[in-house]
Amino acid sequence: MHALVVSDLHIDAAHPAIGRQFIDFLQGEARKASALYVLGDLFEAWIGDDDTDPHRLEVIDALKALSGHGVELYVMAGNRDFLYGRGFERATGSTLLTDPTVVTRFGRSVLLTHGDALCTDDAPYQRLRAMVRDPQWQQRFLALPRSTRALMAGAARSGSQSHTAKQASMLMDVNADTVDTVFRMAGVTTLLHGHTHRMGTHTLSIDGKAHTRIVTGDWSTAASVAIWDADGIRLETRPREPLRA
Numbered sequence: 001m002h003a004l005v006v007s008d009l010h011i012d013a014a015h016p017a018i019g020r021q022f023i024d025f026l027q028g029e030a031r032k033a034s035a036l037y038v039l040g041d042l043f044e045a046w047i048g049d050d051d052t053d054p055h056r057l058e059v060i061d062a063l064k065a066l067s068g069h070g071v072e073l074y075v076m077a078g079n080r081d082f083l084y085g086r087g088f089e090r091a092t093g094s095t096l097l098t099d100p101t102v103v104t105r106f107g108r109s110v111l112l113t114h115g116d117a118l119c120t121d122d123a124p125y126q127r128l129r130a131m132v133r134d135p136q137w138q139q140r141f142l143a144l145p146r147s148t149r150a151l152m153a154g155a156a157r158s159g160s161q162s163h164t165a166k167q168a169s170m171l172m173d174v175n176a177d178t179v180d181t182v183f184r185m186a187g188v189t190t191l192l193h194g195h196t197h198r199m200g201t202h203t204l205s206i207d208g209k210a211h212t213r214i215v216t217g218d219w220s221t222a223a224s225v226a227i228w229d230a231d232g233i234r235l236e237t238r239p240r241e242p243l244r245a
């Protein structure tokens with residue numbers, strides 16, 4: 001058996017081909033896995049579990065069908081979709097994972113994280129993250145009317161896009177010291193994360209011991225999938241078929 005790990009799909013009605021490919025993935029390849037982990041930014045935005053966006057609801061239904069099929073489903077929040085709650089878990093049959101979480105499968109303990117908390121060179125972003133991850137802030141936000149939340153999410157997204165465009169590309173990647181610290185704190189030798197969209201496997205030495213940092217890619221032009229089995233974790237991409245009419 002094997003588990004699958006994906007992240008950074010950024011599903012949005014503006015790019016329906018991504019949602020379509022993910023639904024095909026859920027109805028096909030994912031059914032052969034014992035578990036699917038989604039490491040954040042599944043959706044470009046999530047304004048609360050009362051979300052009525054039809055494109056997102058179609059994906060929710062496909063996730064529910066997968067978990068109903070007996071595949072364990074684990075979802076971690078990203079920096080775009082950090083407002084999942086019990087309603088999301090019920091609607092999808094998933095279990096929400098706190099960020100970070102150590103998961104042991106196939107004899108390997110892996111630290112799973114979305115990855116934005118590792119990008120400590122981006123100080124303004126880390127301040128924003130601390131604010132929106134505060135449970136009191138989230139409670140106040142979720143108490144607002146849905147239309148207000150949708151407007152605020154749109155504004156936050158444009159703000160984030162202009163911030164990202166202005167930052168030096170190096171600052172948007174993980175900070176090496178933070179990665180070392182996180183490895184030491186977790187006591188594991190494998191770290192798996194997304195967020196940076198820089199798919200790859202990096203080997204580094206910490207305290208004379210080999211450690212591996214694996215980064216899942218995004219789904220902007222093709223699907224990025226990590227396959228975790230008894231042989232380890234490998235990254236693969238699945239080409240995107242043209243959108244069916």
Ligand code: MN
Nearest residue numbers: 041078079195
């Ligand atoms: Mn992200």
